[in-house]
Amino acid sequence: MEITAEQQQELIRQAKDAYIKAYAPYSHYPVGAATLWSSGKIFAGCNVENASYGLTVCAERNSIFQAVSQGERRLKAVAIAVPAEHFPSPCGACRQVLREFAEDCLVILVNGQGKTRLTRLKTLLPDSFGPEFL
8 A cells, every 4th residue: 555745744744743742751762653544544653651661652552552542453654753863663562563454564764854764564574473364
């Protein structure tokens, strides 16, 4: 499922807006994510850290869980943005949660200089395990 240039730009905008809202007092690494679903709706989320580190929620999962709670099930694309100079990359847990809702999708990585790097979920998580195996 491909997306339009306008959808890509809106995903990037919402992911950047989301990292401003991040709660990252421990890592000081704010992250924003925006997910586009087959319905055309976009949901944004930020990372929310916790003093008990294992309870921290990444921006990608925050965005996905919000969308799923609103009935979404088919992910088309995700943008992940950080204010840092380097490009972000979803952690292993987030890659697996993305995979739950898309066998493959566009992944847009955005750094603090506004540069973008495009990749695919299948590239980030090759030979993945998904719900169709159960």
